Amino acid sequence: MVVRSLAGMQPAMTIERSTPDAVTRAAEAVRQGRLVAFPTETVYGLGADATNPRAVATIFEVKKRPRFNPLIMHVLNGKEAARHAMWERDAAALTEAFWPGPLTLVLPRRGGSPIVDLATAGLPSVAMRSPAHPVARALIEKAGVPIAAPSANRSGHVSATTARHVAEDLGNAPATILDGGPCRLGIESTVVDLTAWWPEMLRPGAISQADVERVLGRKLAARTAGALPKAPGAMASHYAPRARLRLNAREMRPGEALLAFGSNGPAHDGLMLNLSPTGDLVEAAANLFSALRSLDATGVATIAVAPVPRGGLGEAINDRLARAAAPRPAEVRGIRPMAG
Ligand code: TXA
Ligand code: MG
Numbered sequence: 001m002v003v004r005s006l007a008g009m010q011p012a013m014t015i016e017r018s019t020p021d022a023v024t025r026a027a028e029a030v031r032q033g034r035l036v037a038f039p040t041e042t043v044y045g046l047g048a049d050a051t052n053p054r055a056v057a058t059i060f061e062v063k064k065r066p067r068f069n070p071l072i073m074h075v076l077n078g079k080e081a082a083r084h085a086m087w088e089r090d091a092a093a094l095t096e097a098f099w100p101g102p103l104t105l106v107l108p109r110r111g112g113s114p115i116v117d118l119a120t121a122g123l124p125s126v127a128m129r130s131p132a133h134p135v136a137r138a139l140i141e142k143a144g145v146p147i148a149a150p151s152a153n154r155s156g157h158v159s160a161t162t163a164r165h166v167a168e169d170l171g172n173a174p175a176t177i178l179d180g181g182p183c184r185l186g187i188e189s190t191v192v193d194l195t196a197w198w199p200e201m202l203r204p205g206a207i208s209q210a211d212v213e214r215v216l217g218r219k220l221a222a223r224t225a226g227a228l229p230k231a232p233g234a235m236a237s238h239y240a241p242r243a244r245l246r247l248n249a250r251e252m253r254p255g256e257a258l259l260a261f262g263s264n265g266p267a268h269d270g271l272m273l274n275l276s277p278t279g280d281l282v283e284a285a286a287n288l289f290s291a292l293r294s295l296d297a298t299g300v301a302t303i304a305v306a307p308v309p310r311g312g313l314g315e316a317i318n319d320r321l322a323r324a325a326a327p328r329p330a331e332v333r334g335i336r337p338m339a340g
Contacts, residue, residue: 013037013171015163018135018178026176027142030055035062035173037152037166038139039180040131042102042188042206043159044166045074045149046175047139051114053286056148060118060316061282062173065155067319068285070121071148072104072129072189076140081105081128084113084146090194090216097215100132102189102206117289119148122320125195135180151188152177161186192220241296241303245325249304257300259291265306271298281313288317292324 016022018039026036030047033055037046046062048055050073060068075081078095085091085107094103109115109126120126131137140147151159152166160166163179190205192212201209201220213219243257249266252258257271262279273291275284295303305325308317 013167013173013175013177015167015177015179018180020138022178023135023138024142026178027139027144029176030139030143030147031145033058035059035175036139037160037163037170037175037177038133038136038149039163039178039183040074040102040133040136041184042131043161043183043186044152044163044177045072045131045136045147046152046166046170046173047074047147047149049143050119050146050148051116053116053118053290054282056116056118057282057285057313058174059148059150060285061313062170062175063150063153063155064312066315068118068121068316069150070123070125070127071119071150072127072191073115073119074136074140074147074149075128075130076100076137077130080146081107081130082110084110084115085126085128086110088194090199093215094192094194094212095130098207098211099130100137101130102132102185103212104129104189104191104203104205106191106193106195106202108195115146115148116286117293118286122289125193127191129189133180133183135178139178159188196221240324241292243296243300244302245321246302246304247321247325248307250307252304253302255300256302256304257295257298259295259303259305261306261308266304268304271295271300275308275317279309281309281317284308285313285317288320 030036030049033052035048035058037044046059048059091105104127106125106127109124153160153169157169160169161183163177166177185206188205190207191203193200193202198221201222252266252268258268260272260274273295275287275291305321308314
């Protein structure tokens, strides 16, 4: 069933019964960089190939998130997760007890993992989950890539637990919805952070805190202010370039590198990367983190950033640039932070 068409550009959102054939086609769509909404035992996810920056950027566009929140990577098992994340005793114990199932673990990212920076919002950590739902598992297996997926609802709305809810919320999104019936649990996965010295509960969810603590043999610390600090500059764990950023640059100053957007920015014949020569915000989002890293790696002292329009993904891009430009906590103490 076609729900609504998107100005004739891309296929509109379609609901398909999750037959083996439909799952095979959906997996092929994921490999080609398209979005697929799929059922899990908790809520529906809006999935894309986690190794494809453009596909991941499209998730943020469709969800209309005003900023790049880190996404959860969906994999088949602990062995696959350990290709992308550092694995240790707590992770082994928790996945042994609860995977496949509604537990998400935040772990240090492994160097060399093909998961793109945008999927983790530039964080040095990565959230991994192995869903139990057979349709989700078949999709991951057939796609052969980790699937980055937030809950398949518009930012700020409640999570969708039926294919119809997904269609109502994201009706004109360019994606297929695999209909696997209503989600069994209807509440998101529990998110536990194992990157700090003591395990922390980031989001209460379908697995109780007491059950997690029983397996770990100790109490979880609680993170009260939400999963991530909100104030610009307080994002200590976020990737921050070593170079300074000068935003909304309309002219160049000596010694600066340029992060350009479209064709109307300042003229520059020195070091320069363009987020999107055609002014495409999805392409710009897909390139944002790697472009910042590349320019930073040259050792340049200041990166001038051309104006990026607001609206759509422009909000999230500008939010991220503002954070990267804000003074960092270490700087406030007079220490220059390391890039990384
Ligand atoms: O049940 C679920 O977890 C569903 C299904 C689709 O798997 N997914 C889901 O995704 O709820 P989402 O994006 O709506 O929520 C992911 C949560 C957010 O609170 C996010 O901040 C946190 O996980 N998260 C993801 N990666 C993180 C990281 N590297 N560090 C800290 N928090 C992270
Ligand atoms: Mg959500």
